[in-house]
Amino acid sequence: MLKLVPIDSVKPSTYNPRKADIERLDILELSLRKLGFVLPLFADANGEILSGHQRHLVAKERLGLTHVPVFFTEKMDIADRKAINIAFNRGTNDLNISDTPTNMTEALAKANLVESSLMVKDRDLEDRSFYRCLNSRPVLVSELVDANRGCWINYARNMARMLKRKKVDMAVVCTPDNKVVNGIGRLQYAAEKSIERIEVIYISHAEAALSHAMLNLLSMDFDIHTRYEDLLRYNSFRRARRARSSLGQGFIFAVAPNSRSKDFDVETDSNSKLWKRTYGRNVVDFGAGHLTETYLLRSIGVNVTPFEPYRLGESGNINKDESIDLAIGFLEQVRSGKKFDSVFISSVLNSVPFVADRRKVACICAALCGPKTRLYACASSSTDSTSLNVTKGSDGLAQRQSTYATFGLDYEDGITIGDFQEKPKVQKYHSPSEFYALFKHYFQTVRVEDSLNNVRATCMTIDFKAVVKDLKSALEFEFNLPYPDGSKMGLTTMAIEAFEKRLGVKL
Known part of the structure; x- marks a missing residue:
């Protein structure tokens, strides 16, 4: 009116x-x-x-x-x-x-x-x-x-x-x-x-x-990135519920570097043996989403410790209770000192809207790594077609129409925002150099490649001093994340105690 x-x-x-x-x-x-x-x-x-x-x-x-x-x-x-x-x-x-x-x-x-x-x-x-x-x-x-x-x-x-x-x-x-x-x-x-x-x-x-x-x-x-800071944090972890029966790219690129996810069936005997021989039997799924990878890997005998602070319920909304239960279970495993063969960060870094937050994720994951642990990270590349589409216009009437309602934000390269007609959702598309810099801060060896629209990193040998220096602030952030109801996770103290016990240091 x-x-x-x-x-x-x-x-x-x-x-x-x-x-x-x-x-x-x-x-x-x-x-x-x-x-x-x-x-x-x-x-x-x-x-x-x-x-x-x-x-x-x-x-x-x-x-x-x-x-x-x-x-x-x-x-x-x-x-x-x-x-x-x-x-x-x-x-x-x-x-x-x-x-x-x-x-x-x-x-x-x-x-x-x-x-x-x-x-x-x-x-x-x-x-x-x-x-x-x-x-x-x-x-x-x-x-x-x-x-x-x-x-x-x-x-x-x-x-x-x-x-x-x-x-x-x-x-x-x-x-x-x-x-x-x-x-x-x-x-x-x-x-x-x-x-x-x-x-x-x-x-x-x-x-x-x-x-x-x-x-x-x-x-x-x-000024979306400061006015809507918390909103972007939890909205950006909304993931579509897709029926998928294969591991994501981040979980297979070391064993099948040129394969699409759907082409590598981890449940076949030969692939199962190859996967466990390469990645080990005790792994962390950091940012586990719908737990698809967690369940698939458990089905072949892999011991998976998942962490997902924004676990979605059947309604598509964040289930805070289930999210906190997962976080507590994760911290109990951390506190126990359990050794992990591999740590996976698959697609999570696409959904983290701010570089300072992404560095905190990298720091925490580095703190999970022992001398022989490898960290495998994978995220959408700046060469991904969705990212490239933001740099192009399109025109035409009575033709097959694009459905994009996404646009780029200026506060950082490779940042787009979409779904803002309902719940604004940020996506970050990474260049290889950005991915390298992110992990090199905490690992002595970082290998990065750009393939199949993904940037992928394999990281080894942590810089212990750098990790310990930044870990407390990283835990204060990650284990007190905001929720849509205005509350926080509230597990900071538990997280700090768990990592202090694990690393034998006072943070």
Whole structure:
């Protein structure tokens, strides 16, 4: 529902991941003075702003407006509001999958805003026409498609689909000849769904260049990695429940380096013997996920100690009790001093959103290794097709469409975020040099290879001093991880005591 409401009837959210800066607020003020409200604010049923925080700020504090146009969504819980907040940060711009706040800022800097703004008169703030989004009109989708052939952006279409699923309606912005200035993805989605008409807000040809820059390029920096820090930690460990009867790449690359997982059946007698001869009979599965590997290896007589801090239940949500039970069982094995032949970190490091956290995982796993233990790590490579897709756009209407709604974040190379229409999930794609540096900090020997879209490391002989130096802070982090209900794991003391006993040191 779109309404003109008192400006104080809507409130900014406390978790908005965009950071405002004075220069871009100045540009946003220019946009409102010249163009008015082409697009409304978006807020939930309780008036919490989901999109348009900076426009609200400029309208209130700089322009002195008493009313703003707001599209109200249905009532949402906090997780949905956070997710759709990110979706809006992508869905209101005609972005491609490779667009980031950095390259959008660069494009905005190249746009001649001064010249474009001189072609447009200031609008009357007191006139109702200032709120242009209230004056849209329905237009035949077929007419708009004819005028915009060859302009399609599949990624923008995916973002439009996501917002539509949340029952968010957003008009398309066009010049008088029906050329889309903003909303090409919304038009593409409407055409594919055979929607007859779509709401259009018309702007003049003189306003087109300024509108394009303001509606598609003006973006505040994302601050997702600090505002949503804990949310990304536990959401990123959600794994699809797939029926799989084979070991993952991380568990076989030393015995079958060129084989896909499905091609190596560990339960055949010859493969079983080869696996145990190579990896041993006492192993750690660190980040065990659904325990697929744990159960498969136990079936062939391997003693597996699993650790999984975010164990999913049948509903697909984290089962905290089961997660803590697994962690306690793991720490009991650590405390016992049990010697491990191999330690596996398979795919876990794709799901750890921050490099400091990944280093803590590497430190803890190194502390599990004795003189003859080898650590085997495997994660998706920066050459993986999913990672590469984030550097490319895609176009085409009435063709097989991409389903990507992922985009890259700027806080570290190889970081993407997806699934943010429901539960934002970060993935890290590693280069061989990054993988080497991660493990070389704690191991004297590190061999890294990039194969089958995975980067793989074999590590031997720990640097004991380096491990002991960092281990306490690593344990304080890993065994007090956050859960969606706001609680923590709460096993720090037990973890420190277990590793002190194992290593014979005081941490």
